[in-house]
Amino acid sequence: MLRYRADLRTLGFVAFYFGLTAYLFVAAPESWWVTGPLLVVASFFSFFGAVATHNTIHCPMFKSRGMNRVMQVVLTLTYGHPVSAFVPGHNLSHHVHTQTRRDVMRTTKMRFRWNLLNGLLFLPRMGPDILRGETKYMLAMRRRKPAWFRQMMLEYGILYAVYGVLLLIDWKAFLLFVFIPHKYAAFGIVTMNLLQHDGCDADSEYNHSRNFVGAIVNWFTFNNGYHTIHHMKPALHWSLTPAAHAERVAPHIHPNLDQPSLLAYLWRTFGWPGKRLTYDGKPVVLPPEGPDEDWVPPPKHTEAVSLGAIS
Numbered sequence: 001m002l003r004y005r006a007d008l009r010t011l012g013f014v015a016f017y018f019g020l021t022a023y024l025f026v027a028a029p030e031s032w033w034v035t036g037p038l039l040v041v042a043s044f045f046s047f048f049g050a051v052a053t054h055n056t057i058h059c060p061m062f063k064s065r066g067m068n069r070v071m072q073v074v075l076t077l078t079y080g081h082p083v084s085a086f087v088p089g090h091n092l093s094h095h096v097h098t099q100t101r102r103d104v105m106r107t108t109k110m111r112f113r114w115n116l117l118n119g120l121l122f123l124p125r126m127g128p129d130i131l132r133g134e135t136k137y138m139l140a141m142r143r144r145k146p147a148w149f150r151q152m153m154l155e156y157g158i159l160y161a162v163y164g165v166l167l168l169i170d171w172k173a174f175l176l177f178v179f180i181p182h183k184y185a186a187f188g189i190v191t192m193n194l195l196q197h198d199g200c201d202a203d204s205e206y207n208h209s210r211n212f213v214g215a216i217v218n219w220f221t222f223n224n225g226y227h228t229i230h231h232m233k234p235a236l237h238w239s240l241t242p243a244a245h246a247e248r249v250a251p252h253i254h255p256n257l258d259q260p261s262l263l264a265y266l267w268r269t270f271g272w273p274g275k276r277l278t279y280d281g282k283p284v285v286l287p288p289e290g291p292d293e294d295w296v297p298p299p300k301h302t303e304a305v306s307l308g309a310i311s
Helices: 007-027 032-058 065-079 083-095 115-120 122-144 146-169 171-197 215-220 227-232 238-249 262-271
Strands: none
Touching: 007 032, 007 065, 007 171, 032 065, 032 083, 032 171, 065 083, 065 146, 065 171, 083 122, 083 146, 115 122, 115 171, 115 262, 122 146, 122 171, 146 171, 171 262, 227 238
């Protein structure tokens, strides 16, 4: 049923998330020395669910269209936002128009001198623009792509129905063990865009994205550290990206764009010295900023640029 055996790991991560969340919701230990670390783990696995969402809208997991639609509902519940919503802002805006004014998540919108604020406030800055674009696309696709629209409404409906039931059962447990991990997942998956593109050269064939090539981070994030090859071949399954990166990207990319450690990069970029630099070590010079440009594709162009998204 799976298109790639490697997605057994994805299914295992999703099952672990639901199991841990159910345990915390029903029988969380009274000691915060135990519950606190488990909440952190649940938040990370909610984020991994968001990463799996990113993967599946580019390369569906199952051979069956029906199973893929069910999986979209399941993944929606892992990180608290409809999987179908990834299609407009990510596939059609970010991938097609990277770092331009048609890229709703372009990093040049962030203009704080203290770079840590650029990282911490990336989601609050991008969130309203992302939701505005999703809404516009959703309304445009109501008649153009009714199957996609129905799937989107199904994911929204089930998500908020589950939220409502959990709120009625135990609102405190819901906020602590479901809502907080979901918000962390949203923060993580959106902010990764800043890490992977800020200070890069969007016009370059190879230097448009930053990669994090450490083995541990890529095992947990389904090889999403290999971002350059992902932009070059968006529909390539995540299990194949390390080999493709080694063959097609590594010989050509600037060495600073293959970062061996995500944690070390985070410390240098947002901690000490905390400078906002280009990939070759120069201070980032921000271009003049203006409003987002319309990126919603015209009717005849919609399917052609879906980049592997499930519809």
